[in-house]
Amino acid sequence: MTDTRLDVLCIGNAIVDIIADCDDAFLEAEGLTKGMMRLIDAEEATRLYDHMGPAMEISGGSAGNTAAGVAALGGKAGFIGQVAPDQLGEFYRHDLTAQGVEFTTPAADLGVPTARSMVLVTPDAHRTMNTFLGAAQLLPPAALDEAQIEGAAVLYLEGYLWDPETPRYAMVKAIDIARRAGRKVAFTLSDTFCIDRHRDGFNELLDNGRIDILFANEAEIRMLAGAEDFDVAVAMVQNKVETLVVTRSELGAIAVRDGARAAVAAEPVDKVVDTTGAGDLFAAGFLYGYTNGRSLEQSLRIGAIAAAEVISHYGARPEADLKALVAARLG
Template identity: 30%
Template sequence: MDKELDVISIENTLMDILIQVDDAHLAEFNLKKGSFHLIEEEKANQILQKFEHQKPKLTPAGSGANTIMGIANLGGKCILVGRVGKDPHGNMYEDIITKDKIHPRLIRCDKSGTGRCFSFITPDAERTFAVHLGAAVNLEKENILDEDIKKSKILHLTGYMLESPNLREIAVHAMEVAKENEVIISMDLADAHLIRRCKEDLWSMVKKYVNIIFVNEGEAEAFTDEKDPLDALKRLAAHCDIAIVKLGPKGSLIKSKNEIFHIQAYKTKVIDTTGAGDLYAAGFLWSYLQKKPLELCGKIGSFLAARVISQIGARIEQSMIDLVNKIE
């Protein structure tokens, strides 16, 4: 089948609610700074009520969605699959990604509202997540169109697809379809705490399906038990075609076969680190599809990561293609 689409992602489609706070606010809601927390609807409503006077910024989110938006920004043809509620947040989500020229496959849910991801940004630019999955967790295997996967060059998933049994079933089904149809499978492991909860399942998926893997330094250690990022990189690369370990301000490491590259981070004023890893993946995957050398793929990923952390939120509204094409 002709691969007319660049990337498809199946994702927890959440509305990102960006809130600037201090450490005391995190303590008030028992949120560990820098971590990812799953919360119930009641707590989500309490948080929203507490901060609604700030008129927080709303933007479509989900790690995979952030990556898809970044690829679409560069002109990539993308599909985003997820589930949202029949509510204003669901309408806003679909309107924005459609405006970004992403093909939406958003299934509306009667029994749950659109999921919400509260992204708390502290003065040091660190972000802490509190997530109520809402309708996102009600995505079902029957909602996935196998034809969409078959006609895509890359299937991009995140570790968050292991947050519930039905999402895990969907991820495995999607990867089976991709593997059978020579679709590259990319996975971002997404969160160290999630890795510790789902380590066995993740290793099983990585060994059987994954071609390109993205982790940050903490995730690399949690997944491989290797404290040295280079050792973790080598262990990951033993099971994947390409392994990437993101090191924040120290740049990133890429390994494929016998090649290892250390990519320097771009210097920028850090305002909000939300989406840094997701946009790195966007730049890398888009560049890879353009058949650019791996080192240049890493540089473009690093550039987009630097660009997104210099603003609030993970959606870059200005087109980046002209700037990216100047990177050598």
């Protein structure tokens, strides 16, 4: 990519992940369904935090994880998201920028605190997420830095942020800016509940040629297409975008570009510890490969390597040297 300052600029929810171990009995006592994500209010966030065991804090959110992954791979990454001028907001900014991500969106006192997600991880590596969106869901169009968007080879948007109305306007404006500048726009469907609520809106984006690169998992692509069969769903969507990328957990991933299809197996993992961030890091790896001229298959491999690393430990940020892992396995 030429004439760009950033490889990937991500827009999404600025959420501090608070991660703790728990057992199935704790989930049952709290009335939680294992593996699900629910939205909660500030009062419930405080109550649940008081009941949790020892925890660690990480600057999270889907797009933030992807930005951190791109930076860890050696790419130039930026992030746009809303935090409040509070302790968690300061922590989020410091933690993300310390990982090499450009995050210049100013904090704003919007009457709600910085978002946080209580992530409960059971011994079988399933994570149950309890998310208070706080300031993150109030990202206004005015917070966008147009020059930052124009200077990024790829603008990457998370479907989670499409749900609230205010940031949806910001994302539409960002797409307009990126397209006028001749940049690529990538979009991740994020979750089946996002598709359930916004299937028509997502399909309108695709049908109108507003998205160049679409990320989905197997369940999401089926729901978006309204088809039970995986191959049928892929066939229904692939011609709407320049590049379609679909992850399939232990079955690996596929990508389709201009009718050409590539597939890779999942990278081996000694033990799956925590699946938080697997899709986010896969997207980071693929986009790093894409913006650095790698082939479709190589970009998928980098995504698989990054995802395998992040599920081998707690948290959605890489702990091993991703650049070294990719060099060792791909050269």
